Amino acid sequence: MTDEVDKELLNEFYQELADLIGLENAYKLHETYRGLSYTFPMRLYDPKKVAQKIVAEYNGENASELARRYGYSMRWVLEVLRKERERKHKD
Template identity: 50%
Template sequence: MDVTPELLQESYAQLNEVLGTEQMMKVFEIYRGRQISFPMRLYDRKKVAQKIIAEYNGHNLVQLTHKYDYSQRWIRQMIRQNDSKTE
């Protein structure tokens, strides 16, 4: 299908700009007509919590907050929950 970029709906125009026409058409074919919302965070909370628990060494809280884009408060909470489970 030939695509005329200036006629595209705004969301498809943005996808076309970012992904290119071929990939935009794949998205169109798979998802057309659906309402899609993307989570604010890239990573899954449960999976991040497991990684943080595995990587936390008692001194790297700030590094983990930057690496996974979660607050220090949330990371401390995950560590405390894990500590209470292991006791």
């Protein structure tokens, strides 16, 4: 179907999208989501899933490394670890 699409006539948004991910994928997005408004999250990773991963990967000394790896602040990572300690203490 994309062989029928004249890329030069595309809306600027779809031109940029086609340049980024290819015309076929831009067309698929258009067909699936046209007319809808989406806001993409600032963070790539889901905070709940990252929190679980941080708890699993924390070795007692690598909080700053985990913060950098997953794009969260050191404060947030320490809060995740504090909540996990409290949860374990209650059990």
